[in-house]
Amino acid sequence: MDEKTLSQFLEQILATAQAGLTYSTDRFDIERFRALQQATAALLATDTGQPVTRIQNWIDLDSHYPTPKLDVRALILDSNQHVLLVREASDGLWTLPGGWCDIGESPADAVVREVREETGLSVRPTRLLALLDKHKHAHPPQLPHALKAFFLCDSHGGELLQQTSETTAAGFYAPTALPELSTHRVLTEQIRYLYAQVAAGNMAAAFD
Structure with missing residues (x-):
């Protein structure tokens, strides 16, 4: 098996x-x-x-009726249209900033909190880019079953931190020159697809 x-x-x-x-x-x-x-x-x-x-x-x-968990991720672009990534302390690999939604927290509020905790930046979500099922993409097998919500976010303050309690580095990368990614969290093809949607001005959110 x-x-x-x-x-x-x-x-x-x-x-x-x-x-x-x-x-x-x-x-x-x-x-x-x-x-x-x-x-x-x-x-x-x-x-x-x-x-x-x-x-x-x-x-x-986990109690009550079993349902998928929700992971939120932020696509943040700088003036050069490069993508903000953070390096996870847990595995040393890179990802879009984000994490699990907390109980009583909306997805938009969760992505704002996660970005602040992992990068030091204050952001405003402007669009839901995609709502994806991990099972339908090439993520490594992992429990629990999760859905992933990707938001386009604008930065409006704060200072980009190079180390937090959860991350060990942060930086902007061209979509064509991404570092090694934490594939439990995000895939190269997902970042490039989301980037292309934004660049093309496509307002429709992708979903599985």
Whole structure:
């Protein structure tokens, strides 16, 4: 079984267990669903090298009916029409600034917060460029299932920081000369597609 197929299989197991815990009242069924979660956490820990308690805590944080998570990313261009990228501290690779939406936070508010935290810049989202399903693009297999919202943002203040608690560098790059990207977060073809849409003045948002 290849890595993508295994990831999707484990994701389906976790979604089934989570739905069962949400709606089941029989204590034996509840125990079975929790056992499914624990077995999946143990397998993921072995595969990723992370502590099983950390993965179990992540699983436990998700409750109610299972739905995809939402990741937001900002496309910010400078006067030379180069794209702002940040280097992630976690893997040393580059990406558009962004991250997960928090509970109670709109996607637009989330992208403003993420850009400020990762770059020091204040931005204003002006357009939703795309809403994409990670499963339909060439991202490496990764849990949980996520949708990705890409916003065009204008910078209107702040100072570009070279290091934050989450990033170790920031800079503007031509779309034709991108550094090595963190492909869990963004793909070269996505950046170039979004850039081309903006350059062409295409106002329609892409979606899967």
